[in-house]
Amino acid sequence: MSDTILALIPTYGLWVIFFTIAFGCLAIPLPGSMLVIASGSFAAAGDIDLYFAMAAAYGGYITGDQTAFRIARIAGPGLLERFKKSAKAEAMITRAEALLKKRGVIAILLSRTVISPLGPWMSYLCGAAGLKWIFFTLASMVGAAVWVAGYTLTGYFFADRLSELTSLASDGLGFVAAFAVAIVAAWWLRTSWKKYKEKTAGNDTGECLESKVDPINADIL
Structure with missing residues (x-):
């Protein structure tokens, strides 16, 4: 089924992406994550527009x-x-019930990013449990944006590794977790580097001030 759906992208493009993701959110077993990664690769090849593909997946x-x-x-x-x-x-x-009980509304966001296989069941659970629509919708929109951007841009920038990416995406948890870890690691490295530069700059300034002190008048200063 996956190969058939992927083959339809260059011809029917945005509609295939839209309906596959929409039905996947109803817990119908369709290769949504693989499709979104592939759409990024097709966009890199010029077969479809990247932003339209992201909009179709998000919609x-x-x-x-x-x-x-x-x-x-x-x-x-x-x-x-x-x-x-x-x-x-x-x-x-x-699993969705346990996560919702433990994390509250944050569970909705997690079920659309780090634990994406729980997404459809979380939607059904929130609706049946009477969770306020506005809370569900806000968390869902943010989570969906992260998910779509992560998968689509990965396919776009690593189009030459499509087969490996789609294979990894079949285990949605592993792929999104790896993506999340990469983001956190990049943030930590950037923060650490900025702190190191600030510390180094402070030391250099101190050394410069010390070098300007006249040894003869040091006691006066």
Whole structure:
């Protein structure tokens, strides 16, 4: 299925991206992360526009999130019980429940970035649990933006490594976690370097002032 969907991008482009991501947010098993990485690679090759691809992915994500939330809000907790008849779905919902109980609204953001496989189940859970729409939507929008930008730009800048990236993306947690670690590491290195430069500059200034003191008049100063 993955190869078939990827083959449709140059022809149907934005619609394929939009609907694949939207249906994926409803817990329908589609290769959303692989598709978004591939869309970045196609953009690098000039087959589609990068910003349009990102907009289509983001629009699909928000549409799918809102649809899942609304379905669960209308259907109520009984919907989750029906989902739990599947052992796999039950395990994911249980993880989502534990994360939401522990982290609150932050759990929504985490389920769209570092723990992205929980995303669809988190949407259903929030809707069924009666979480305020505004809290869900704000966290969902921020998380979706991070997810889309991370995957699309990775595919764009590393287009020549598409096969390796899509293979890694099949384990969404591992890929996004690695991306997050890279961002944190880059921030830490930048901060450490700035502190080192400031310290070095301070030492140099002190040395310069000392060199300007006249040994004869040192006691007076």
